[in-house]
Amino acid sequence: MRRLLAVLAAGLLTAAATQLPSYAVNQYTTVGNVPKPVACNNHGTIPAGGWLANKSCGYVMGTAIAGTRFDVHTTTPTNFHFGRWRAGDGSNFCAFLVPSALDLGTGSSVADSCSADTSERLSHRRTFGRDFDAAPHTGNGAIIVRINPSACTGYYNYFTDSTYAGGRLHDPAGFALPATGGYRYSTNDLGASMIRVDDASGETIWLFVARSCIAGQLPAGLNNQND
Structure with missing residues (x-):
């Protein structure tokens, strides 16, 4: 009987745990x-x-x-x-x-x-990116790249879920990119790169472009240290 009661109690606890609402x-x-x-x-x-x-x-x-x-x-x-x-x-x-x-x-x-x-x-940068412009805790779009505004579009976002393993370019910036920008890093799937540009009002904006737009200008030996 005691064994049966213990089994029933364990079952009730398991059921209660699975029914607890999320915080x-x-x-x-x-x-x-x-x-x-x-x-x-x-x-x-x-x-x-x-x-x-x-x-x-x-x-x-x-x-x-x-x-x-x-x-x-x-x-x-x-x-x-x-x-x-x-x-x-x-x-x-x-x-x-x-x-x-x-x-x-x-x-x-x-x-x-x-x-x-x-x-x-x-909090560790290799979770979401690779090929950074500089070592951890340094750099800020330090590699200047040329941009062809007629061929490259800026997007505010790329990631689509919390694996950060890939994504797609979404939320277009809605303004023509300038002729140059500062490269920061690429996504782990090499689908996009984060760059900084100045908009028409002079504000510095961070956005994504397809990595293929700038890949030929990126130097060898980009930084892949984690932090």
């Missing part, structure tokens, strides 16, 4: 014309929406386009938010969002979906 977090609508994070020694405005990064003051991994959604799991002392960005086309991935990029009057409760393990994994 709830707040989801907000993203905004545009976001101030660049002063904590990272950046100044100016990001017109399209807040930068998405691999950690506070880390590598830019995309832009949370205004009017999309972001689930806030945790917030750092410098007001970077870690959570899931949800693009308009269904793409979504975990990242850090710069401060002041959310409309805090639009909150709604959703299940959590970005773990502490994902945050830790994301």
